[in-house]
Amino acid sequence: MLLTGAEIVIECLKEQGVDTVFGYPGGTILNIYDELYKHADEITHYLTSHEQGASHAADGYARSTGKVGVCMATSGPGSTNLVTGIATAYMDSVPLVAITANVSRNLLGKDAFQEIDIVGVTMPITKHNFIVKDVKDLAKTLRKAFQIAQSGRKGPVLVDITKDATANKAEYTYKKPLEIIRSTENILEEDIENALRMIQKSKKPFILVGGGATSSDAAEEVREFAAKISAPVCDTLMGKGVMDGNDPLYTGMLGMHGTKTSNLGVSECDLLIAIGVRFSDRVVGNSKGFARHAKILQIDVDRAEINKNIKTASSITGDVKEVLSILNKKIEYTSRDEWTNHILDMKEEFPLKYREDILTGPYIIETLCKITEGDAIITTEVGQNQMWAAQYYTYKHPHTLITSGGLGTMGFGLGACIGAKVGNMDKPVINIAGDGCFRMNMNELATATRYDIPIVQVVINNSVLGMVRQWQNLFYGKRYSCTTLEDKVDFVKLAEAMGAKGYRVTKREEVEPVLRKALALNEPVLIECQIDPDDKVFPMVAPNTAISEVFAEEDLEAKGFK
Structure with a gap:
């Protein structure tokens, strides 16, 4: 069967069982997007607000489902905007296939409009990557990409395709995907x-x-x-x-x-x-x-x-x-x-402890765990919100905490939340964020409302970069350099402007009813929870010390911090 490169891309995705793609179109990848339009009943494409959001959504989809996440972007800034998401997946060994398109083969190396050597850029942060310049190589390369992403230690693979390769034609024959065999050859x-x-x-x-x-x-x-x-x-x-x-x-x-x-x-x-x-x-x-x-x-x-x-x-x-x-x-x-x-x-x-006289991050997470009975999928941003989500939510099953561990990517959580929800429509999916992290990619709230994806976005707002401030408080003489945000952004109004429901919580007694209401609505919701800027994460091990030196809040004076 003689097909264009763009048609081959779609057929190879269908071969691999892909029914969900996250991405953003542009000039060099238009041929592929034109084919996506024709196959909208077989492959659902989610247009994110930013390419980074697409890579994080594909990542969250992969982590929560066990399938390969797929994202797409055009050349130049489109492909470079995927880089942070690819690096995040690489550090946490997440199976991801990123498909980008580049300028035509005759323009490579000539600094053409929106040309970038994305293969060179991503070489250190992918398990493997490819550039396809000949349409005859396209099907076998895509099949290999999916095989590599899933085998052994999983990880992201990038396939860059020149625009002429998406337009030219080659013979295509359906092939059943190779079985992914667990690695046992080195078990002695x-x-x-x-x-x-x-x-x-x-x-x-x-x-x-x-x-x-x-x-x-x-x-x-x-x-x-x-x-x-x-x-x-x-x-x-x-x-x-x-x-x-x-x-x-x-x-x-x-x-x-x-x-x-x-x-x-x-x-x-x-x-x-x-x-x-x-x-x-x-x-x-x-x-x-x-x-x-x-x-x-x-x-x-x-x-x-x-x-x-x-x-x-x-x-x-x-x-x-x-x-x-x-x-x-x-x-x-x-x-x-x-x-x-x-x-x-x-x-x-030595139980985990927190102040019970004021609204705190741990109380919010603990209440969420109680309401969902530990059966939700939790995504997080990075920092205090992430640590509280790890400490105070009781995870009963794997693939239910979706978080950037190795790279520590602020702005990861909301895109990942969208991807996780798309892959698990039958489960509640909640993103836990600090106000600093949420600002990074809060534009993805528009993606959730565009497709009416019923996620719950919790913003734990302490008006500071919480974890960095905690270090400044303990180890830098309370010199709060560039960590006090003092935003004039009204997150509730922002949510409403983007088409989501918005709620603000300032007291402990408001947490449970608002969370229950948000989960019952089955539509995109943002909840801003205002907490003290000096609410800290404990226990803690100071940098470059042994884990046996772990200390809690009650140990601060003995450790010389007061």
Whole structure:
């Protein structure tokens, strides 16, 4: 069948089961958008307010559904506006295919209007990328892009297509997508046996779960593994929901804003089993003091992550779900009552706490969790709002906290919220933002109203860049350089101007009724919650210190902060 390049793009998307695309048209990609118009009954395209919003929406769609997210943009500024979203997906190993169009082949390298070497720009932040100059290469390249994005350690792939390649014709034949096979080729029996011996000898094991377990859909295997070896479980931001937050063995997040129980427990354990984690500096703190009494057993699909940041005693390379399935078959239940009871006592001694006399970020999140019974999908921006969402919402399932962990992208949440809702119309989807983050990409509220996507946008407004101010307060002598926003923006009126419902909350007693009303409306809603500018995130580990030095608000004076 002889088709144009643009027609081949659409047929390849249909081959891959793609029915949702986020993007923004422009001159060089017009041929593809013309074909999208003809196939609107098969592929729904969401026009975002900005290309960055498209990449974040595709990311949120991918994280929440497990499918590949797809975004599109034209050449020049269109493609460069995708870069932050691509980098966000790369840092968090999210399967994404970004399709861009460039100037015609004869104009490449001549500084033509809106020409950019987007392949060169994105090389460090993609799993792989391509430029297609010949229409005959287009179908096989797109198929390869989807295969790469989903296999092994997942990640974003960019395909740039010259405009003439979208217009020229080539033979196209339908091909069924190749099956994505879980990575097992590097799982060695010797490594499995070493791991089993380490677990058997351990008296105080602790499990650390990260994004690799989420990506691998290994929640069932992690929970069985933890129960069999009687080990407490903590997680990273990316691992939320892999372990049911209500499980007695679950101790909360590890790291800079992790719980005291997780930080102190990992510092006491004799074996730390790290499942799908990369030992980020925000998790590890000062690496010399990290889990200093423990041997480290690391399980990861990416061999490059082994011994990269933390030296391991042993490791297993392979898909997390496959590795744990093998271990679970070989492990018999072992009781470690003394250790688990000690951890349970720590949970009682060191609960998360916040002020109960004023409206605070934690209270808002905790109330939201109560109303939704922990069954919503939560997206976040970055900073205090993100940490409170991680600490005070109880995640029962994976793929329900959608947040920028590695890159820390302010402006991520609203686009991701739209993408997550599009992929999960049957679930409530709420974006938690600070006022500083919301300003970054608040134009995407117009996308939600354009398509009547029923999301709830919560803006926790403290009139400052909260997390940066917190650091300035604790470590920079209260010199608040450029962090006091003093906006004159009325977020409620802004929401209404964009076609959404808007509500303002200033008191604790207003939170629950307004949240319930917003969720019941089933339309785009913004809720502005005004809190104190010095509401802080605790517990905390100071930069470059060991996680065992974790402190809460009541420890400030002893730590020399007052």
